[in-house]
Amino acid sequence: MTTPARKDSCLTCDAKHSSALCSSPDVVKVIDSVKVTCHYKAGQTIFQQGQDPLGLFAVQSGLVKLEVNSSDGHAHTLRMLGPGGVVGYRSLFAHEPYKANAIAIEDTHLCYIPKKELFQVFADHPEATLNFMQSICKDLRFAEEKWIDQMDKEASERIAEAILFLQDHFTDQKWTRKEIAQWAGTTPETVMRTLAQFEKEGLIDQAGRKIIILNRTAIQTKAAHT
Amino acid sequence: MTTPARKDSCLTCDAKHSSALCSSPDVVKVIDSVKVTCHYKAGQTIFQQGQDPLGLFAVQSGLVKLEVNSSDGHAHTLRMLGPGGVVGYRSLFAHEPYKANAIAIEDTHLCYIPKKELFQVFADHPEATLNFMQSICKDLRFAEEKWIDQMDKEASERIAEAILFLQDHFTDQKWTRKEIAQWAGTTPETVMRTLAQFEKEGLIDQAGRKIIILNRTAIQTKAAHT
DNA sequence: TTCGAAACATGATGGCCGTCATATTTAAAA
């Protein structure tokens, strides 16, 4: 934690409505009393692979990227989390050191819930545990689906899919070619060429670093693999 | 279920010691009373994508493959489960239809626990829920790691990794080139050529369909990417 | 035991796309 902890109230937090953690008013009340809020500037690291998880992070506002660095130096984005997203739960529950790096993409406010207090919440609220488990299962689905997609689809299809996903989930966010590449499992050069091609076909418009989708249906068709 | 349900006792079941489901003697006792055992012959389908999960399967003996068919007709093996493994939990907990097919690779005995009874177990035994959650998190790790591996590594490296993994986890099991290919994310032809190459280098020996690893260290080096 | 499908085996071909190189533009920091 790089900035002094602050105290915001869960009661006025919008993100709770979409968070797997804040499943009921009762749970929110408890979490409100045990959480610590903290702030990260764009680019700052929240945790790194190898460290031991001591608690769990919930995104209040901002954007967090979970990425791994593979042996050959390439970085891959595993998950991208906006308000309501939970970060660092996998390693915590698996009782392992972190296997990925969590990085704030933009200025981000997080809630930190210490391990001990979190497990107490689960012990007192079994339904919260099941609710969280459902969320984990969806993440597992997401991972397995993206895995298969990236194996089977061509780069242009993955890039089409990427800009659709990023657009839908993080409206108005600007992405570098590198970030899109790490999300789509390819290189910045290939993203470049593909986006240029999409633009030539009249499917998108590139206003600086912002991508405007002109023909959503066509992009979806491209993303769907033939 | 294709064969009449049988009743085996959990008390004499060896698989329980390695199962995420059977976390304590108390839980085992309850599961023993609510489970139904059933048998699948090699090649038989346990469930298919699109169906609604009504319960959960635990492998008592045998081998089960979880695979998805991607849009272009290719099949990918997501997970492989021996005794103690749990199948069908992801869709069940996510409240979704199955996204993958579960197939018995060899003659397999399964325990089936109906949805309602399973959730009752979790309600009565919070610690069993957390234990199961840990197992799911490990599966998530496995999926994300394999995903990155398959993106970054060359076919020969993935094949080296595959034969090590399959050998270590399912000793004495024989694998077809196709099964190895679907596990490693490549084609039977590439598996062929690569195994022939490994054999020429004296790293393995192919006695019919059984692969004998002669130089484990060398294979591990190959699997590790450069 | 016979038969047919599936698995094994190997060669030839071609295209996708990662890599490297280089120039320009943007944006952030000093």
Place this chain on the structure above:
DNA sequence: TTTTAAATATGACGGCCATCATGTTTCGAA
């Protein structure tokens, strides 16, 4: 404002490996 690193942009090259084709062998089922 100046400076400098990062991002954008484009071209050339080449290798990995999927695909197709064809023949042989194995193995399970009738």
